[in-house]
Amino acid sequence: MFANLVHYGRLYLRLEAQYIKARMNYRVDFIVSSIGMIFSNIASLAVFWVLFHTIPHLAGWTFEEILFIYGFYLLAVSPAQIFFDHIWQLRYHLMEGTFIKYYFRPLNMMFYYMSEMVDIKGFAQVVLGGAVIAYASTQLGLTWTAGRIGLMILTLFSASLVVIAILVIASCAAFWTLQSYSILALAFRLREFAQYPTTIFDGFFRFLFTYIIPIGFIAFYPSQLMLRPQEASWLIYISPVVGIALFALAYLVWSVGVNSYSGTGS
Amino acid sequence: MAIIGVKNLSKHFKVLNRHEGLLGAARDLFSTDYRLVKAVDDISFQIEPGEIVGYIGPNGAGKSTTIKMMTGILKPTEGKIEVNGNVPFKNRQKNAQNMGVIFGQRTQLWWDLPVIESFKLLKEIYRVDQETYDHQMGMFNELADLKALYPQTVRSLSLGQRMLCDITASFLHNPKIVFLDEPTIGLDISIKARIRELIKELNRTHNTTIILTTHDIGDVEALCSRIIIIDQGHILYDGDIKRVNQLFGAYRTLRVQVRPYKGEQTIDQVRQTLVERYGEDRDFTVRSREMGWINITFRQDEMPLLEVLNYAMSRLPIRDVQIVELALEGVIRRIYEGALQ
Numbered sequence A: 001m002f003a004n005l006v007h008y009g010r011l012y013l014r015l016e017a018q019y020i021k022a023r024m025n026y027r028v029d030f031i032v033s034s035i036g037m038i039f040s041n042i043a044s045l046a047v048f049w050v051l052f053h054t055i056p057h058l059a060g061w062t063f064e065e066i067l068f069i070y071g072f073y074l075l076a077v078s079p080a081q082i083f084f085d086h087i088w089q090l091r092y093h094l095m096e097g098t099f100i101k102y103y104f105r106p107l108n109m110m111f112y113y114m115s116e117m118v119d120i121k122g123f124a125q126v127v128l129g130g131a132v133i134a135y136a137s138t139q140l141g142l143t144w145t146a147g148r149i150g151l152m153i154l155t156l157f158s159a160s161l162v163v164i165a166i167l168v169i170a171s172c173a174a175f176w177t178l179q180s181y182s183i184l185a186l187a188f189r190l191r192e193f194a195q196y197p198t199t200i201f202d203g204f205f206r207f208l209f210t211y212i213i214p215i216g217f218i219a220f221y222p223s224q225l226m227l228r229p230q231e232a233s234w235l236i237y238i239s240p241v242v243g244i245a246l247f248a249l250a251y252l253v254w255s256v257g258v259n260s261y262s263g264t265g266s
Numbered sequence B: 001m002a003i004i005g006v007k008n009l010s011k012h013f014k015v016l017n018r019h020e021g022l023l024g025a026a027r028d029l030f031s032t033d034y035r036l037v038k039a040v041d042d043i044s045f046q047i048e049p050g051e052i053v054g055y056i057g058p059n060g061a062g063k064s065t066t067i068k069m070m071t072g073i074l075k076p077t078e079g080k081i082e083v084n085g086n087v088p089f090k091n092r093q094k095n096a097q098n099m100g101v102i103f104g105q106r107t108q109l110w111w112d113l114p115v116i117e118s119f120k121l122l123k124e125i126y127r128v129d130q131e132t133y134d135h136q137m138g139m140f141n142e143l144a145d146l147k148a149l150y151p152q153t154v155r156s157l158s159l160g161q162r163m164l165c166d167i168t169a170s171f172l173h174n175p176k177i178v179f180l181d182e183p184t185i186g187l188d189i190s191i192k193a194r195i196r197e198l199i200k201e202l203n204r205t206h207n208t209t210i211i212l213t214t215h216d217i218g219d220v221e222a223l224c225s226r227i228i229i230i231d232q233g234h235i236l237y238d239g240d241i242k243r244v245n246q247l248f249g250a251y252r253t254l255r256v257q258v259r260p261y262k263g264e265q266t267i268d269q270v271r272q273t274l275v276e277r278y279g280e281d282r283d284f285t286v287r288s289r290e291m292g293w294i295n296i297t298f299r300q301d302e303m304p305l306l307e308v309l310n311y312a313m314s315r316l317p318i319r320d321v322q323i324v325e326l327a328l329e330g331v332i333r334r335i336y337e338g339a340l341q
């Protein structure tokens, strides 16, 4: 088991090192896409700033608090973006029949599939998210005690799993239907709601985003715990369970998809 | 002990009868209007270690489907498979460790990486030790002379170069069995010859069992002593290639271009010339299927190819000649017509 983990770890580092080296041959590509990423995030921040210029509070949350949630959101979505970026190509591989090669190696198929791509600009996003959180917490006078840091790491870990799971489950629709793109696009849109306090939504959506498609766990509930622990719902304490359970479900859906895929005739 | 055992194996696909238009698409969502495609239907065979078996048949015969079941991608609808003591669908990863696979033109190497990096990654994936790795790479170099390709990215290789790399890569971890599904499709004659040579040597040096599917009877003639012919999911023939050869491979087609070409008149002229030499009752035909080219089909054992060629050249104003490889489709049609019984 441990030897296996070491094997996979080494293999992953090796693959990614090679992959990044290859991407560096398209350096312009990398720089342009990173700049694009930073600008689109700055645009989002600008929207917040304009919004809070006209209204001082959003459902009772101040500008700095919203910034904190946004920073948390950026960090939470980064692992999915960096390590699971290849999932976006799944439907092409299935349609073209090129998915078949992932069955031929003595490797876990999800690992092998995902290892073929890593989104480097996601690392720039981590830096940006970290900076936003640092700024917001300074403004809010938040002190980073060891307990708070531990809590941050734990909730971030759970939140990342939630993001990854939603992305994987939505993509796996491609195993069964040719119309999977609309499902993936919908999941991507929904994910964006995670940047806002779940409390701005009314009954139905709040229920939906808490219990059915738990995007509230991506940024809002964990931030609530950091910023206003007295208001935090008990739900946040089970967030690691939610993250792990959802990821397990995603892995199950992936496995069923992989086993039921019948390949395109050739 | 057989290394592959297949018994009463079937794979049936349920295919939705699709309807047209938007309304049709909506209907399809809830449709139960399926048609059953019996891609593989009750086949059985055994393969011994070290054999090279040609698994042949026309398009849509069920070859790839059988290979997908033997490699653990597809779950059989019915029947049993054992590969190397494993049930492929249940032990995919374990099976993969002792297996190499090539599927048509889809490379399994890393598209954006230099060729040599793919080999290094495979070394890591299959946990090949350094000594074996060096030995295998040395052998590949001797057989295929690939060193010049190592620094190039896989993306930049020609189809033929890529196939050479893909095939050697599938042997890197010294697997017990290698499945080659259409390894020569779309390649030109000279690279085909190199690939055949390579496969033959790789089989010889490590006694690797090889299952080869192809459209090209030339591949089979060069490599296999045993063939399995499949059509519409059924096995039509399983046995020694020599027997098939005696019955069908004996036919050869020589294509000639005669100038000036005057249609039927020229065709008759060719026929008469051959009759003068071989007599009326010999089993040969002279036809034209394409302007300017005349096809002479005859039995190699009655009329040696070179003799026919020399004779025709000495008697007719021949501008150009081609020797046609016997098309597999033709062999199979003859088998259908009952020539094997």
Ligand SMILES: Nc1ncnc2c1ncn2[C@@H]1O[C@H](COP(=O)(O)OP(=O)(O)O)[C@@H](O)[C@H]1O
Residues within 6 Å of the ligand: A262, A263, A264, A265, A266, B013, B014, B015, B037, B038, B039, B057, B058, B059, B060, B061, B062, B063, B064, B065, B066
């Ligand atoms: N995934 C699939 N779904 C439905 N039908 C399929 C599928 N794969 C193959 N078939 C059908 O099964 C038959 C055999 O296909 P295949 O094994 O690819 O043939 P071959 O490799 O001999 O050309 C064909 O009629 C093909 O259309």
Ligand SMILES: [Mg+2]
Residues within 6 Å of the ligand: A266, B063, B064, B065, B181
């Ligand atoms: Mg095929």
